[in-house]
Amino acid sequence: xxxxxxxxxxxxxxxxxxxxxxxxxxxxxxxxxxxxxxxxxxxxxxxxxxxxxxxxxxxxxxxxxxxxxxxxxxxxxxxxxxxxxxxxxxxxxxxxxxxxxxxxxxxxxxxxx
Amino acid sequence: xxxxxxxxxxxxxxxxxxxxxxxxxxxxxxxxxxxxxxxxxxxxxxxxxxxxxxxxxxxxxxxxxxxxxxxxxxxxxxxxxxxxxxxxxxxxxxxxxxxxxxxxxxxxxxxxx
Numbered sequence: 315x316x317x318x319x320x321x322x323x324x325x326x327x328x329x330x331x332x333x334x335x336x337x338x339x340x341x342x343x344x345x346x347x348x349x350x351x352x353x354x355x356x357x358x359x360x361x362x363x364x365x366x367x368x369x370x371x372x373x374x375x376x377x378x379x380x381x382x383x384x385x386x387x388x389x390x391x392x393x394x395x396x397x398x399x400x401x402x403x404x405x406x407x408x409x410x411x412x413x414x415x416x417x418x419x420x421x422x423x424x425x426x427x
Numbered sequence: 428x429x430x431x432x433x434x435x436x437x438x439x440x441x442x443x444x445x446x447x448x449x450x451x452x453x454x455x456x457x458x459x460x461x462x463x464x465x466x467x468x469x470x471x472x473x474x475x476x477x478x479x480x481x482x483x484x485x486x487x488x489x490x491x492x493x494x495x496x497x498x499x500x501x502x503x504x505x506x507x508x509x510x511x512x513x514x515x516x517x518x519x520x521x522x523x524x525x526x527x528x529x530x531x532x533x534x535x536x537x538x539x540x
Contacts, residue, residue, distance in 0.1 A: 322467070348527040357517055357531035358470070402470070406527045415526050419469035 317341060318405050320418035328426050333390040335421050337403030340384070346406035347379060347386045352420065353399045361388070361401075393425045429453055431532035433518050439538045440508040448503040448535050450518030456530075457523040459501040460485075461493060463514040464534075470517070476501055477523070508539045 319338045327333045337347075346365050350358040364370045364377040364386060378387040386405075390397055400420040407414040431452045440446055452459065461473040472485030476495040490512060492504045501520075505512060515536050519529040 346527050357534050358529075359531070360528060363527060404527055404529075415472075415529070417470040419467060 317407075317416045318403055318418040320401075320403055320421045322419060323400075323422040324424045325421055326424045326426055327393050329393060329395060331393050333393045333397065333423055333425070335388040335390075335401050335403075335423065336385060337387070337405075337418055338385045339403075339405045339416075341405070341407055342381075342384065344384075344405045344407060347377070348404040348406075349375075349377060349386075349388045350402040350404060350417075351399045352402060358402055358417075390423075393423075395425045395427050398423055398425045431518055431520055431530050433516075433532035433535050435535060436533065437536050439540065440505075441540055442509060444508050445504065445506050446508065447505075448516055448518075448537075449500070450502065450532055451500045452518075452520040452530070452532075453499065454520060454530065455498070456520035457498070458521045458526060459495065460519040460521075460529065461491075461501070461503045462517045462519065463487065463512075464517060465514050473503065473516075505537075508537075510539045513537060513539045 317340050348363045349361040352358045362372050364379045370377045374391045376389040400422045402420045403418040434449045457478045460475045462470045471487050474493040476482045479498045482493050494502045515534050517534045518532040521529045
């Protein structure tokens with residue numbers, strides 16, 4: 315089992331809809347989670363973090379964390395064509411002095427005008 | 428602030444040639460990272476440096492060496508390039524103990540023929 319799993323997509327949603335991106339992780343003691351966005355041909359960029367169970371909202375983005383079920387989600391409300399990108403889930407592990415960060419392979423989102 | 432810069436942006440090497448990828452950050456971050464990104468494989472950590480003067484192997488270190496020249500600069504060297512090292516290479520940096528919040532450079536697209 316991969317440490318961090320994401321559906322590669324593409325996930326296609328119409329403009330204005332809610333896009334739901336999911337990520338599951340295997341290390342039960344993982345404490346910290348981050349979402350990155352990567353446009354085609356560009357480098358990953360930070361979107362938002364979540365550390366506690368529940369929802370965290372930042373503008374049109376909502377991160378959801380369920381540690382019991384070991385999944386983290388990213389909801390994008392009122393999706394725009396400019397949201398079309400690959401979204402990477404990053405999970406911070408718990409072993410050793412360096413807190414290992416594992417990235418998922420990403421879910422490609424396509425927002426259709 | 429330039430953030431994280433990488434040179435070169437593109438490079439084509441023949442098998443067996445060597446080269447050094449350069450990375451510099453101006454955010455006064457202690458931690459720096461080198462990743463490679465391949466289709467379907469996600470971001471894989473090659474080496475990281477938690478602070479000036481220290482380096483550690485990541486997930487895929489074979490065939491690479493690194494130098495943390497000073498706090499700003501972290502270079503990646505391919506001593507004898509192989510076609511399997513064809514990839515996009517990203518350098519990133521973060522504050523100490525904030526490994527999830529990584530800032531990425533624009534990447535180097537390397538092709539080994």
